[in-house]
Amino acid sequence: MRSLIRRKPDTAPARPDPAPSRLRYRMQRLMLTPAFRLFLRAGVPMALSFAAATAWLADEARRDQLNLAIADIRNQIETRPEFMVNVMAVDGASLGTDEDIREILPLDLPVSSFDLDLAAILDTVRELPAVKDAAVRIRTGGVLQIDVTERVPAVLWRTRDGLELADETGAVVGAALARADHPDLPVIAGEGAVDHVPEALRIVRAAGPLAPRLRGLVRMGARRWDVVLDRDQRILLPEEQPVQALERVIALNQVQELLERDVAAVDMRLAGRPTVRMKPTAIEQWLKVQKASLGD
Numbered sequence: 001m002r003s004l005i006r007r008k009p010d011t012a013p014a015r016p017d018p019a020p021s022r023l024r025y026r027m028q029r030l031m032l033t034p035a036f037r038l039f040l041r042a043g044v045p046m047a048l049s050f051a052a053a054t055a056w057l058a059d060e061a062r063r064d065q066l067n068l069a070i071a072d073i074r075n076q077i078e079t080r081p082e083f084m085v086n087v088m089a090v091d092g093a094s095l096g097t098d099e100d101i102r103e104i105l106p107l108d109l110p111v112s113s114f115d116l117d118l119a120a121i122l123d124t125v126r127e128l129p130a131v132k133d134a135a136v137r138i139r140t141g142g143v144l145q146i147d148v149t150e151r152v153p154a155v156l157w158r159t160r161d162g163l164e165l166a167d168e169t170g171a172v173v174g175a176a177l178a179r180a181d182h183p184d185l186p187v188i189a190g191e192g193a194v195d196h197v198p199e200a201l202r203i204v205r206a207a208g209p210l211a212p213r214l215r216g217l218v219r220m221g222a223r224r225w226d227v228v229l230d231r232d233q234r235i236l237l238p239e240e241q242p243v244q245a246l247e248r249v250i251a252l253n254q255v256q257e258l259l260e261r262d263v264a265a266v267d268m269r270l271a272g273r274p275t276v277r278m279k280p281t282a283i284e285q286w287l288k289v290q291k292a293s294l295g296d
Contacts, residue, residue, distance in 0.1 A: 081142075083113050085109060086110040087109065088144040088146065090148060097150055101128065101146065104125075105124060118138070122135070131150060132151045153182065154167050154168040155188050155197055155201070156182055156187045157193060164176065164194075170194045170197040170198070172194065186200070186204045186217065187216030190218045191221070199242070200217050200225065206250075209254070213233075224239040224242065232264065233263060233266075235268065236268060238271060239269075241271075265277040
């Protein structure tokens with residue numbers, strides 16, 4: 001007899017596949033990437049913030065309002081008392097240099113330290129002829145401190161326009177009113193003389209015993225020096241080794257009193273053949289003596 005009850009099939013129904021879909025799998029893999037997680041944590045908020053700021057700043061009125069607010073805050077900070085410069089102090093400069101510095105720096109004090117260009121101030125001070133070096137800083141108490149190292153005049157340079165003071169390097173310091181104002185400084189003259197001040201100073205130091213009679217040095221032909229003494233005497237020095245040539249003349253003078261006679265010039269341009277040039281009066285007397293000796 002056939003059973004009227006329907007039996008269940010022996011095989012159980014298939015379970016759903018636990019594996020994720022392809023899209024979900026790729027998203028899971030993407031979430032495991034450090035760069036993508038960093039983008040979600042930082043990049044997305046930054047992009048949203050940038051978009052919001054761009055949208056807000058798209059209005060010109062809002063931009064002007066923001067600029068005014070920033071300028072007002074900056075002005076409040078820069079004009080605080082601790083940032084204000086009220087006094088300028090100049091140390092290490094003579095009275096004339098001090099006045100020149102204050103004249104070339106058109107500072108309307110008090111002024112905020114944020115408005116001062118210290119590098120430009122330093123360059124301006126260093127451009128003064130009398131200034132060898134300088135340092136600029138803002139000191140506590142609102143003081144603009146300028147420390148100056150002045151050039152020390154070493155020679156008087158005689159030009160067509162008058163006398164100029166120059167230091168040991170040949171840098172012109174300023175004008176000199178009169179020779180008598182600087183009796184301790186040697187005088188140099190001639191084309192290119194100021195470009196060879198170190199050599200001139202070596203010659204002056206080598207003059208030694210002739211120093212009381214020394215009137216100055218003249219640069220001849222922009223090549224060499226003439227030592228000018230009183231009584232219209234000159235020592236013509238060579239282009240090479242002028243100090244050694246001058247020392248030879250001094251030695252001759254100490255032994256034979258060469259420069260105590262009627263000598264107009266001692267020519268040392270040729271080291272192997274020094275030449276003595278006599279004065280016209282000495283030549284005339286010598287000729288008279290020669291004629292007298294021949295007449296006898």
